[in-house]
Amino acid sequence: MKQYTLAVATLVFLVLTTGATAFGLLDAYYQLVLMFIGVNIILSASLNLINGYMGEFSCGHAGFMAVGAYVSSVLSVWLFTRDGKLGAALLSPELAVYLFPAILLAGTVAAALAGLLVAIPSFRTRGDYLAIITLAVNYIVKSIIENTEAVGGARGFMGMKKVVDAMTEVADLPWMMIWVMIGTVFTLLVIRRFVSSTYGKGIVAIRDDEIAAELMSVNTRRLKMVAFMLSSGLAGLAGGLFAHILGYINPGSFTIMKSTECLVMVYLGGMGSLSGSVLSAVGFTLLLELLRPLELIKWVVVPFMLILLMLFRPEGLMGSRELSDLFPRLRAYHRTGRE
Amino acid sequence: MSLFQIQGLTHYFGGLRAVHNFNVTLEGGELMGLIGPNGAGKTTVFNLVCGVYRPTQGDIRLNGTSLPGRYPHQVSSLGIARTFQNIRLWAEMTVLENLNVAQHCHLGYGLADLFIKTKTFRQREGEIYRVSREMLEVLELKDVAHEVPKNLPYGIQRRVEIGRALTMKPKLLLLDEPAAGLNSAEVVGLMRLIQWIQEEFHLTVWLIEHQMKVVMNICTWIQVLDFGATIAEGTPDDIRQNKRVIDAYLGEEVH
Structure with a gap:
């Protein structure tokens, strides 16, 4: 029974927060922060798959987020609302509630396919060279969006608020909060399951010694493809959620700056530590909010803290350990892959 | 032949x-x-x-x-399995995991099995752990199963590397x-x-x-x-x- 404690605790947390939101106990600002925490957890956990577990350096995570954000936004606006460019709603807006997961999935799949742009070069290049490729992909995605008038170009794209409103009309629930929480839990489950299996540990073997992995029957090409597509796909999921939370997106939200934020969260939490990624996403999001009164100075304070972190604790909060390694008692409460 | x-x-x-x-x-x-x-x-x-x-x-x-x-x-x-002139174990994984990952050729399940946690997945993973444990047992490496190779003496690392090659059958x-x-x-x-x-x-x-x-x-x-x-x-x-x-x-x- 103990092993279900974590699942039950998560569920209780979800129900409590949703309940509090639904009954207006949580003001809109806290809701927003909570949702951004969820999105950031997805981003840092998915990037950790590449930078932490597989040991490559991807610095274009925001590019995949953008693909997911735009694909799901365009789909939901096109299908469920009347839009100046995209025409009348194709489906009845009430259906949005039921089809929203499919829309998020479409964004996820599109981002995963965009991940191939990095996965395929990764067969031949690695390290610094691959990092430059990821950077290039980030710029390519951003420039394509900026120059596509159909999705608003540099001005951005909006209309997702109406879709969320349509969901609320069917049932008065904090829908975005629910989807973000489901998305976050889903992401963590998928990544944990992957990296705790023998299949997924192949990517750690690639990090430690790629040639040995290849010679010990690990199909490194297939694994790299899976890892990159999984990571970028989940970034796309985060993008889709992000777009529908804000109701407005523009290419400026998905620049190298955003990718850097993702990197900071991964390194803050510890490479190859899933619980580290979660903790750092929570901490980082809260920190940014707390420092909001500082306005622009925030962007001096935060990078400076990063310098301090690299100097005094380069392995991040958790190193490559999990919470259950630090507190072995926790292990009884959920199953890890360590048998 | x-x-x-x-x-x-x-x-x-x-x-x-x-x-x-x-x-x-x-x-x-x-x-x-x-x-x-x-x-x-x-x-x-x-x-x-x-x-x-x-x-x-x-x-x-x-x-x-x-x-x-x-x-x-x-x-x-x-x-065909091999060992290396200068030991090439995966340094950050435990000895047991090293032996597990070398069985990628006998994995016997796909990504779908993994994410849905099918019966095939559970059986195959169990079998992989069993093969590795048995190998550690016969090579007298049981005590170091949860150590990472980089903390082990050279002679033991050699034996782990041979064990890793053998789990590939x-x-x-x-x-x-x-x-x-x-x-x-x-x-x-x-x-x-x-x-x-x-x-x-x-x-x-x-x-x-x-x-x-x-x-x-x-x-x-x-x-x-x-x-x-x-x-x-x-x-x-x-x-x-x-x-x-x-x-x-x-x-x-x-x-």
Whole structure:
């Protein structure tokens, strides 16, 4: 029974927060922060798959987020609302509630396919060279969006608020909060399951010694493809959620700056530590909010803290350990892959 | 049909001829030695067999299947496992995980199984852990199962590396200087271990070694390589007395 404690605790947390939101106990600002925490957890956990577990350096995570954000936004606006460019709603807006997961999935799949742009070069290049490729992909995605008038170009794209409103009309629930929480839990489950299996540990073997992995029957090409597509796909999921939370997106939200934020969260939490990624996403999001009164100075304070972190604790909060390694008692409460 | 056969293997690195017209046949069950001075091309032969390089010329066959042109992971899945001159364990994974991951060729489940946690997935993962545990048991490595290799002494790391290769259930095991860096007591242990695993797992072993004590004592057949070409082959006694081998490699004092 103990092993279900974590699942039950998560569920209780979800129900409590949703309940509090639904009954207006949580003001809109806290809701927003909570949702951004969820999105950031997805981003840092998915990037950790590449930078932490597989040991490559991807610095274009925001590019995949953008693909997911735009694909799901365009789909939901096109299908469920009347839009100046995209025409009348194709489906009845009430259906949005039921089809929203499919829309998020479409964004996820599109981002995963965009991940191939990095996965395929990764067969031949690695390290610094691959990092430059990821950077290039980030710029390519951003420039394509900026120059596509159909999705608003540099001005951005909006209309997702109406879709969320349509969901609320069917049932008065904090829908975005629910989807973000489901998305976050889903992401963590998928990544944990992957990296705790023998299949997924192949990517750690690639990090430690790629040639040995290849010679010990690990199909490194297939694994790299899976890892990159999984990571970028989940970034796309985060993008889709992000777009529908804000109701407005523009290419400026998905620049190298955003990718850097993702990197900071991964390194803050510890490479190859899933619980580290979660903790750092929570901490980082809260920190940014707390420092909001500082306005622009925030962007001096935060990078400076990063310098301090690299100097005094380069392995991040958790190193490559999990919470259950630090507190072995926790292990009884959920199953890890360590048998 | 013989288990393993190399015919006319020739390889160039740019203009440098590293291996020249190399031939070998292993019927199965041998303990074959490959010796020669540094730079003779021994490790290159192993790398060619494993698919690290694609040979310029020549054919390599395992059970009649031609190997050149296949990826290393395909070659190893066909039944060739190896160890490395300078140990290449995955340093951040535990010993048990090292042994698990080497069983990727026997994974037997796909991504869908993994994410849905199907019965196949659970059975196969259980089987993988069982094989690794058994291997740790027979190699007396049980105590270090949850250690990471980088914290272990060199001799133990060697044994883990051999264990990792064995969990792949190979038909042919290539050992690249297994005695390098071991003290003399460990070398004796290693010799016993190699002979024992060869019988226990019905393996064909092909090893590169510089320590004549090892080669002369355990190998049934020895091939000597110099400048990429075979200069002699035969039983340990033949090799010891061969004039060309003494000149090129052994020197006078070894008898």
